[in-house]
Amino acid sequence: xxxxxxxxxxxxxxxxxxxxxxxxxxxxxxxxxxxxxxxxxxxxxxxxxxxxxxxxxxxxxxxxxxxxxxxxxxxxxxxxxxxxxxxxxxxxxxxxxxxxxxxxxxxxxxxxxxxxxxxxxxxxxxxxxxxxxxxxxxxxxxxxxxxxxxxxxxxxxxxxxxxxxxxxxxxxxxxxxxxxxxxxxxxxxxxxxxxxxxxxxxxxxxxxxxxxxxxxxxxxxxxxxxxxxxxxxxxxxxxxxxxxxxxxxxxxxxxxxxxxxxxxxxxxxxxxxxxxxxxxxxxxxxxxxxxxxxxxxxxxxxxxxxxxxxxxxxxxxxxxxxxxxxxxxxxxxx
Ligand code: NAD
Numbered sequence: 001x002x003x004x005x006x007x008x009x010x011x012x013x014x015x016x017x018x019x020x021x022x023x024x025x026x027x028x029x030x031x032x033x034x035x036x037x038x039x040x041x042x043x044x045x046x047x048x049x050x051x052x053x054x055x056x057x058x059x060x061x062x063x064x065x066x067x068x069x070x071x072x073x074x075x076x077x078x079x080x081x082x083x084x085x086x087x088x089x090x091x092x093x094x095x096x097x098x099x100x101x102x103x104x105x106x107x108x109x110x111x112x113x114x115x116x117x118x119x120x121x122x123x124x125x126x127x128x129x130x131x132x133x134x135x136x137x138x139x140x141x142x143x144x145x146x147x148x149x150x151x152x153x154x155x156x157x158x159x160x161x162x163x164x165x166x167x168x169x170x171x172x173x174x175x176x177x178x179x180x181x182x183x184x185x186x187x188x189x190x191x192x193x194x195x196x197x198x199x200x201x202x203x204x205x206x207x208x209x210x211x212x213x214x215x216x217x218x219x220x221x222x223x224x225x226x227x228x229x230x231x232x233x234x235x236x237x238x239x240x241x242x243x244x245x246x247x248x249x250x251x252x253x254x255x256x257x258x259x260x261x262x263x264x265x266x267x268x269x270x271x272x273x274x275x276x277x278x279x280x281x282x283x284x285x286x287x288x289x290x291x292x293x294x295x296x297x298x299x300x301x302x303x304x305x306x307x308x309x310x311x312x313x314x315x316x317x318x319x320x321x322x323x324x325x326x327x328x329x330x331x332x333x334x
């Protein structure tokens with residue numbers, strides 16, 4: 001890969017895609033950035049990129065997106081936190097059109113390499129029934145019992161990547177992300193994930209003086225969280241590697257949701273009364289990433305501890321809320 005070769009990032013108006021575009025531009029790559037949202041709604045938009053608004057469920061739009069590009073990153077999906085994916089299974093599954101048509105376009109346009117952003121939601125439910133379970137290994141995706149809707153779409157699309165590599169010679173790479181967090185993501189409106197939602201709730205409590213917080217479930221469910229900078233670095237490392245099978249990209253630092261709230265309360269220097277909403281969407285009981293494979297192949301481990309990443313995330317969300325900014329209005333110039 002030389003700096004003359006063009007890269008397309010699909011889903012560039014979203015959280016991870018926006019950070020990836022930024023990183024690639026900083027390294028000097030020519031970048032095309034594609035998203036279906038109007039560009040004023042992109043979380044980050046860089047004038048140096050070739051920015052296109054296209055609905056990538058349509059095959060001809062995928063050809064427009066990929067044409068002339070050597071490497072394709074697919075980060076476009078209709079997704080959100082548990083509150084969104086548990087209630088919008090059909091919409092989540094429709095993202096299968098995006099990856100399928102992008103793979104076809106990459107093949108037709110002669111792209112050299114293709115990246116698919118998969119998820120820990122592909123892992124079998126019966127391996128995640130206790131809070132203290134060991135980290136999930138790549139082989140734990142089978143026998144298949146993924147998250148209904150969103151997880152099935154990811155698992156199917158992983159397999160499509162494999163078959164396009166085996167049958168058509170397209171070089172595909174797949175990462176299974178485990179909960180990514182950081183600035184320039186969504187923190188309200190229903191698609192936000194736990195780290196951003198907890199920051200927002202703590203900030204609201206602090207600013208309003210109503211020192212109460214609602215927590216989904218009993219707070220004893222476990223997760224691990226990866227800071228966005230680690231995600232963007234790991235994503236590119238996987239894309240450049242010869243790792244053919246889907247591989248975990250996440251943190252093995254497992255915490256309960258209650259512990260995550262402790263961290264944010266500590267950052268905010270506030271103590272809140274916790275109200276547990278036991279019937280809220282809460283996902284599996286326990287989940288974190290086993291990083292044995294990625295350590296072996298890439299010597300990769302997250303470099304940013306949870307406390308440090310949450311400080312940066314909290315500070316960014318605080319500034320947004322304090323200034324009354326809606327993330328729709330954030331436009332960055334590189
Ligand atoms: P995001 O919602 O912030 O970004 C996704 C982007 O895709 C959005 O900007 C959306 O407008 C765009 N999109 C949706 N449908 C589209 C369409 N038809 N055509 C063009 N663009 C479309 O999500 P994210 O957190 O940046 O996630 C990026 C990828 O990583 C997704 O595939 C997601 O499933 C995967 N992933 C993310 C996490 C995480 O913790 N954030 C975890 C696991 C997997």
